[in-house]
Amino acid sequence: MTFAATILTLYPEMFPGPLGASLAGKALSRADWSLDTVNPRDFATDKHRKVDDTPAGGGAGLVLKPDVWARALDSTLPEMGDTVPILAMTPRGKPITQGRIREIASGPGVTILCGRFEGFDERLFEARPQIEEVCLADIVLSGGEPAALAILDACIRLIPGVMGAASSGVEESFEDGLLEYPQYTRPQEWEGRTIPEVLRSGDHAKVDAWRKARAETDTRLRRPDLWERYESARVQSASDARRKQKDTDQ
Known part of the structure; x- marks a missing residue:
């Protein structure tokens, strides 16, 4: 079964990025996993294809519009089905864990929404409660794309056959609740x-x-x-x- 990744992003050219190289890239060419990008701008209805607007109540920056992003997300649901987790990359989300990564990697795929600017209109999460708000750590990035790439990399390396030796994905930091032990190699x-x-x-x-x-x-x-x-x-x-x-x- 191919692990199918769908990324909602305003910058589809950022994918597959580094995931097109090394083991992940080889696995992509073998169709061990697949990648599809969806640009929410394609679901805007105004002539300027707006995906964001000013914050209600005032303030700096722009907020991603719930109607546009919901239409973009809904366009993926019939194909991806109800069993595929949907993640939204946002600093307000819960830090993702290796345990959750392993759960996702064992399934049919994942859909990831890449936040930008001041983030998503909260009503998107209220209207689509299946969305998981997640982050990598207590840091703020310029957008959700780098975080999405990291999460995909963490999942892809666990797909059977991607890394070779089965133990390579087990004897790692966080797999058993501990950091990995120190490593050494030649010269002695x-x-x-x-x-x-x-x-x-x-x-x-x-x-x-x-x-x-x-x-x-x-x-x-x-x-x-x-x-x-x-x-x-x-x-x-x-x-x-x-x-x-x-x-x-x-």
């Missing part, structure tokens, strides 16, 4: 720094233990927010296991 010594001895030992059990310990340490020091969630999940899992064992003993 560089500028007086050597690869940790355990990684040269050939003892896979010791290597796995070292990697797990470093992943936990780095997550605790660099991302206390991730570490807190990881610890909470681990405590809950242990509590559930003890409860199940108690029920079995009874």
